[in-house]
Amino acid sequence: MRILFLSYWGLHDGLTTSTVFPHLRLLHQRPDVEAIRLITIERGADAQAELPFDPGFPAPKISFEPLRSRPSRNVLLNKIEDFTRFPQEVVRQVREFRPDFILARGAPAGALAYLVWQKTRLPFYVESFEPHADYMLESGVWRRYDPRYLFQRHWEKRQKQLAAGLMPVAENYRRQLISEGVPAGRIATVPCSVDAEAFAFDEAARSRVRRQLGFAPDSVVGIYVGKFGSIYYDEEAFAVFRAAADHFGPAFRLIILTPDPLPAVQRKLAAVGLTGQAFVTKAAHTEVPSYLSAADFAFATIKPAPCRLFCSAIKIGEYWASGLPVLLPPGVGDDSDIAEAEAGGAVFDLSQPASLPASLLRLEAMLRQPGLRAQVQQLALRHRSLAQAQTAYETLLPAS
Known part of the structure; x- marks a missing residue:
């Protein structure tokens, strides 16, 4: 053949x-x-x-x-x-x-x-x-x-x-x-x-990356991987990051891995007052698993649209493979339903003002569950x- x-x-x-x-x-x-x-x-x-x-x-x-x-x-x-x-x-x-x-x-x-x-x-x-x-x-x-x-x-x-x-x-x-x-x-x-083995949680990488970034062991770290704009939220994404920072308080830290121009991303972080709590870089794909291991949850800020029901975001599969619950909008392929039905994250709808605080509460409750990372990783094995x-x-x- x-x-x-x-x-x-x-x-x-x-x-x-x-x-x-x-x-x-x-x-x-x-x-x-x-x-x-x-x-x-x-x-x-x-x-x-x-x-x-x-x-x-x-x-x-x-x-x-x-x-x-x-x-x-x-x-x-x-x-x-x-x-x-x-x-x-x-x-x-x-x-x-x-x-x-x-x-x-x-x-x-x-x-x-x-x-x-x-x-x-x-x-x-x-x-x-x-x-x-x-x-x-x-x-x-x-x-x-x-x-x-x-x-x-x-x-x-x-x-x-x-x-x-x-x-x-x-x-x-x-x-x-x-x-x-x-x-x-x-x-x-x-x-x-996704290669679930390549993206599996690594405790040593978690400690190393947090130490390199100056994040405390008890920091609550959210991570976003990808671009801003087009099919993804832009300014709205930074508003979501700000809401997470407000919810988790001074312990919150943010990692952004993006191919976008870093100065532009830094300006958007500054506009929402997150410069001191965020780390932004462009990372090779082979480096992404270590950063995911350093995080506690992930953002998938994909714009809702009717046809988005038919998509499959690679980043969500990679997040799950590392054991990260995902904060995401409704109607993202099969993943929004999977996240809600199988405890793979929390769904928020920016058209409903109370939705994001409620989803952050659900996410916080998930993060307190023992064995969460291993449980979430099973979603990648089953679905990706x-x-x-x-x-x-x-x-x-x-x-x-």
């Missing part, structure tokens, strides 16, 4: 490290897989740079060929140019590599796979399939008559019709796809998987295991 694996993210993107590489490893370990060609889309500085491929495991079956976006001051024109040029480049790689099918990671990558299918009729599968166009619309990033929205929505419709298999990240979306007429036999739910991806591959991918 020869697989062309198409990622919409760049080689150095955190989502590639956290979501693409583990799945490549699963496929690489299969004896019926002869070769894998990884294609990423590189933008910005990486589009012009040398990109040595190192997935973190021996990968003799995997070759790497990036698609390099041309620099442009106009984002819209740049994306249009990408979707006219990249399909031709992928078709060239198809002819050279001779894959049996394309496995696309995410609906934007699935759009490219569909455009290649138009020219080659090469079967394609889409994992991490989500309603990306509606995400961007409901988050205010795209407008209803933005060409990016119109094209992506059309391409998602064609993926539903023509993909040999779809792997949505939430049971909520699997049910929605079936209601839209997609045959159930072509769908397998695969939430964003790589075994779900392995089962989906066995169910949907063609037999060799």
